[in-house]
Amino acid sequence: MKIGVSSYSFSQLINSGRETQLSIIKIAKEMDFDGIEFTDLNTPDGMTEAEYAQQIREESEKLGLPVIIYTIGANFLDEKGLDAEVERVCRKVDIAKILGAKKLRHDAAWRIPEDKKKFTGFEQILPALIEGCKRVTEYAETQGIETMIENHGFLCQDSARNEKIITGVGNENFGALVDIGNFSCADEENNKAVGIMAPYAKHIHAKDFFIRKDNGFDPGRGFFRSRGGNYLRGTIIGQGDVPVLQCLRLIKESGYDGYVSVEFEGMEPCLDGIAAGKENIEKMLRIF
Secondary structure, three states: OEEEEEHHHHHHHHHHOOOOOOOHHHHHHHOOOOEEEEEOOOOOOOOOHHHHHHHHHHHHHHHOOOEEEEEEOOOOOOOOOHHHHHHHHHHHHHHHHHHOOOEEEEOOOOOOOHHHOOOOOHHHHHHHHHHHHHHHHHHHHHOOOEEEEEOEOOOEOOHHHHHHHHHHHOOOOEEEEEEOOHHHHHOOOHHHHHHHHHHHEEEEEEOEEEEEOOOOOOOOOOOEEOOOOOEEEEEOOOOOOOOHHHHHHHHHHOOOOOEEEEOOOOOOOHHHHHHHHHHHHHHHHHHO
C-alpha cells in the first residue's frame, strides 16, 4: 500500500494563513508522501474553482505528487431537493477530473431535516440516499471517476448504514472510503467495522483518537462527543486508542492495495503529527 496525506491534515497551517492548499503540495512532497488528497477547495478570490483545480494539478504534476482523491461535502436530504444536489455533486466530479484525481468522495447526509424527524429514521431516508449516490456514480463512471461515501457525519457513520447504501447502489464504480478512526464517532468497534467494510474499500484514511468514556467528567479542550456520548480527541496515528495496526492488517488481508492517507486532526503541531503518524504507518505496514 502507498501512503498519501489529506490536505485536511494541514488545517492548522491553512486556517492560520501560513500556507495554502497550493503550497502544501511542496511540503507533502518534501515529507516523502506518495500522493495527496484535497478536501473542498479553498478557491482564492478572483478565481473559479476549475481554475484553482487546474493550478493545483499543474503544481502536483511539476512536483511529481499525484492528486489521488477529491473529498467533498454533500447532503442528498438538502432542502433544495435531490435533483439540485445531484447536479452540484456531478459538477464536483468535473473538478476531480481537472485535478487529475480518479476518485471522488462525497457525503450522503449529515442529519435528518428537522421537519422530517418525527417518526423518520434511517430506513425511511435510505431510498433517497441510494438514489443520489447512484445517479452521481453513473455520471462519474462516464468521466473515468470512481465515487464513494465515507463513514462520516454521525448519521451515516457506522458500518451497517454504509453497507446498506453501497449494496443498495449496486454499482462496482461506487464503494467506501474506509476511515479507520471514524467508526469511534458512532461508538463502533473499529476493527469489527473495518472487517465489514474492507471489501468495499476504494480508499483508506488512517486516523487515531483518544477515547474517554462519559463518566460525568468532560475532559475539556480538544474533545468532542461521539454519537453515544463518549469523548474523543484526535491525535497522532498510533498513539491513541484506535487499533490502527489491527485495522490495517484486515484491510491488507481483504486484498486492498491502494493508498492509505494520513488524516491528522490532533492538537499537536500538525507537521509533527503528520510526520509521526506517517512513520507509525510505515512501521505497521512492515509488520505484515
